[in-house]
Amino acid sequence: MSDTAPPPTTHAHFADGVLELTLSYPRRRNALAMELREALIEHLERGLADPECRAIILTGEGGHFCAGGDISGMGKPTAMQGRRRMMNGHRMTRLLVEGEKPVIAAVEGHAAGAGISMAAACDIVVASREAIFTCSFNRVGLVPDLGAAWTVSNRIGLGRAKLLMLLGEPMPATEAAEIGLVDRLAPPGEALEVARGMARQIATRSPLSNAMAKTLLNRSTGTLGESLQAEADAQGLLYASGDFIEGSTAFLEKRPPVFPGG
Numbered sequence: 001m002s003d004t005a006p007p008p009t010t011h012a013h014f015a016d017g018v019l020e021l022t023l024s025y026p027r028r029r030n031a032l033a034m035e036l037r038e039a040l041i042e043h044l045e046r047g048l049a050d051p052e053c054r055a056i057i058l059t060g061e062g063g064h065f066c067a068g069g070d071i072s073g074m075g076k077p078t079a080m081q082g083r084r085r086m087m088n089g090h091r092m093t094r095l096l097v098e099g100e101k102p103v104i105a106a107v108e109g110h111a112a113g114a115g116i117s118m119a120a121a122c123d124i125v126v127a128s129r130e131a132i133f134t135c136s137f138n139r140v141g142l143v144p145d146l147g148a149a150w151t152v153s154n155r156i157g158l159g160r161a162k163l164l165m166l167l168g169e170p171m172p173a174t175e176a177a178e179i180g181l182v183d184r185l186a187p188p189g190e191a192l193e194v195a196r197g198m199a200r201q202i203a204t205r206s207p208l209s210n211a212m213a214k215t216l217l218n219r220s221t222g223t224l225g226e227s228l229q230a231e232a233d234a235q236g237l238l239y240a241s242g243d244f245i246e247g248s249t250a251f252l253e254k255r256p257p258v259f260p261g262g
């Protein structure tokens with residue numbers, strides 16, 4: 001590493017209700033160095049707590065999304081050190097999955113290892129047609145981490161997840177879209193712009209509705225009865241919200257709503 005090279009980090013930009021987070025470690029294809037992880041966690045926590053933030057985009061600098069864990073910076077950890085490292089990563093996964101704001105991954109180039117885990121943890125995945133997804137933890141003697149066993153299998157099914165993780169073969173974005181790992185394809189170099197358009201559209205919708213919908217979907221792995229009860233609880237709260245009052249009034253008045261988020 002050059003002494004003049006900038007340290008790994010995550011950059012944040014906020015505009016029009018959208019928080020854009022860019023993984024920045026381009027000389028290692030945005031591998032998840034600890035400094036980058038910590039910055040990402042901090043920005044996610046701030047964005048999720050900010051009522052002005054209505055949607056989040058996660059992308060990578062330098063033509064790639066994320067090459068996974070920073071193997072060069074891992075050293076030879078003990079079992080307990082490795083476990084603590086995982087718990088730190090799990091904070092990030094929980095923020096992406098359980099946070100109330102919709103998160104869109106904009107993927108160019110490679111999403112490998114923990115990079116595929118991060119993409120799958122997002123609510124929507126936009127990928128360049130030339131992007132490549134690889135889940136080859138078994139090449140370095142590890143298991144898929146950052147929640148991939150849950151997020152990836154929920155997206156593509158158990159059998160396909162086993163195929164992806166046990167073979168560890170690179171998967172082109174077009175194939176990833178066919179099986180549900182990618183939600184929308186974009187021309188090369190335009191994944192971020194497509195994600196921005198989607199995020200701006202989401203930002204005009206009711207933030208309370210989006211938060212409740214995301215929570216309901218994350219709980220949909222239970223029984224039908226549990227899902228219906230959660231739906232009734234959520235809808236009951238929304239009927240009494242300012243967002244519903246504004247949304248229904250705007251509908252009747254035939255004008256665009258301006259949701260207060262409360």
